[in-house]
Amino acid sequence: MPKEKSVVTPWKVSKDIDYEKTSKEFGISKIDQLPEVFNKEILFRRKIVFAHRDIGKIINAIKEKKKFVMMTGLMPTGKLHIGHLLVAQQMIFYQKLGARLYITVADLEAYNARSQSLEESKQIAIDEYITNYAALGLKPEHCDIYFQSNRSKNAEKSNAYYRLQNLLSRHVTFAEFKAVYGDITPGKMLSSLLQASDMIHPQLEEFESLCPVIIPVGLDQDPHIRLARDITQRVKDIPLGQISSTYHFFVPGLSGGKMSSSDPTSFIALTDSAEEVKRKINKYAFSGGKDTLEEHRKYGGNPDIDISFIYLKMLFEQDDKKLAKIEKDYRSGKLLSGELKAIAIEKINSFLKDHQQKRSKVQLSKFIS
Numbered sequence: 001m002p003k004e005k006s007v008v009t010p011w012k013v014s015k016d017i018d019y020e021k022t023s024k025e026f027g028i029s030k031i032d033q034l035p036e037v038f039n040k041e042i043l044f045r046r047k048i049v050f051a052h053r054d055i056g057k058i059i060n061a062i063k064e065k066k067k068f069v070m071m072t073g074l075m076p077t078g079k080l081h082i083g084h085l086l087v088a089q090q091m092i093f094y095q096k097l098g099a100r101l102y103i104t105v106a107d108l109e110a111y112n113a114r115s116q117s118l119e120e121s122k123q124i125a126i127d128e129y130i131t132n133y134a135a136l137g138l139k140p141e142h143c144d145i146y147f148q149s150n151r152s153k154n155a156e157k158s159n160a161y162y163r164l165q166n167l168l169s170r171h172v173t174f175a176e177f178k179a180v181y182g183d184i185t186p187g188k189m190l191s192s193l194l195q196a197s198d199m200i201h202p203q204l205e206e207f208e209s210l211c212p213v214i215i216p217v218g219l220d221q222d223p224h225i226r227l228a229r230d231i232t233q234r235v236k237d238i239p240l241g242q243i244s245s246t247y248h249f250f251v252p253g254l255s256g257g258k259m260s261s262s263d264p265t266s267f268i269a270l271t272d273s274a275e276e277v278k279r280k281i282n283k284y285a286f287s288g289g290k291d292t293l294e295e296h297r298k299y300g301g302n303p304d305i306d307i308s309f310i311y312l313k314m315l316f317e318q319d320d321k322k323l324a325k326i327e328k329d330y331r332s333g334k335l336l337s338g339e340l341k342a343i344a345i346e347k348i349n350s351f352l353k354d355h356q357q358k359r360s361k362v363q364l365s366k367f368i369s
Contacts, residue, residue, distance in 0.1 A: 200243065
């Protein structure tokens with residue numbers, strides 16, 4: 001039976017992604033050398049952020065202590081889970097390096113694509129995302145969190161944002177939408193134009209003026225990046241620089257594949273109790289161990305496909321030496337699957353206990369006016 005072709009779009013992601021092949025198809029470059037300061041963040045040190053477009057402009061801005069923006073967005077349709085930590089940690093990392101943050105709540109996209117009311121989107125964004133971002137370490141300084149449906153109380157800023165969306169529509173064709181997205185609807189077209197405005201508008205004079213902008217995404221969001229970059233090249237009457245982007249591996253769901261907010265058995269939420277984490281890991285987390293104790297002791301386990309180990313590597317074990325020992329012991333068969341799960345449960349619950357304590361003390365008024 002032929003291997004199923006990888007599908008990576010904003011609306012569908014295959015269970016098994018060929019990252020190398022997809023990266024080549026999308027035309028993005030592997031990250032090789034980064035300044036030493038990036039090694040302080042395990043997402044870069046362990047190559048979980050693995051590819052980029054034009055990251056050099058951001059590196060130069062950091063070295064020269066010049067203004068730059070990190071822009072991202074959130075879809076307010078479910079719980080914030082550990083898969084979302086990849087972007088959240090990059091927000092905090094770049095903010096520490098001097099970035100101004102622009103975070104859009106895609107409530108209009110949720111309204112058009114998922115028939116969710118604006119009020120419901122607002123509540124989910126506040127309760128599940130913004131509160132957790134603040135507890136993770138996001139600072140209100142130089143941080144602009146806004147809703148697509150209500151960009152700003154400042155009329156000049158709001159007008160500039162929505163005007164840009166309409167100006168951008170002149171510089172893209174239906175054929176391009178079709179080529180980038182495949183199945184296309186008017187709602188998707190409007191959403192993609194508004195997302196392009198989200199990505200580009202920090203450079204307008206009403207906001208930060210011309211400066212580098214970095215957008216961290218998974219491969220599934222690259223169609224939005226490509227479209228925005230193509231449009232930017234054609235706009236001549238507004239001074240705009242080309243946006244930069246980085247790409248990270250997906251945090252897999254508990255049983256494999258992409259973690260999904262619509263499937264509670266696929267994720268661990270940042271509000272889950274210790275008992276719930278233990279139950280989910282023990283019941284749903286895919287194991288790379290062998291079928292029997294004898295086989296495992298003899299042949300060892302495979303940490304590359306073991307969800308508990310992947311979570312430790314991507315998020316929860318900061319110490320490289322400890323991670324290396326866990327990997328070595330698991331491959332040799334010295335460490336059993338149940339023991340590896342126990343390590344992951346302890347690490348995750350330790351993180352969540354600290355996080356939930358911080359979450360209870362968040363002052364939202366500093367982030368939302």
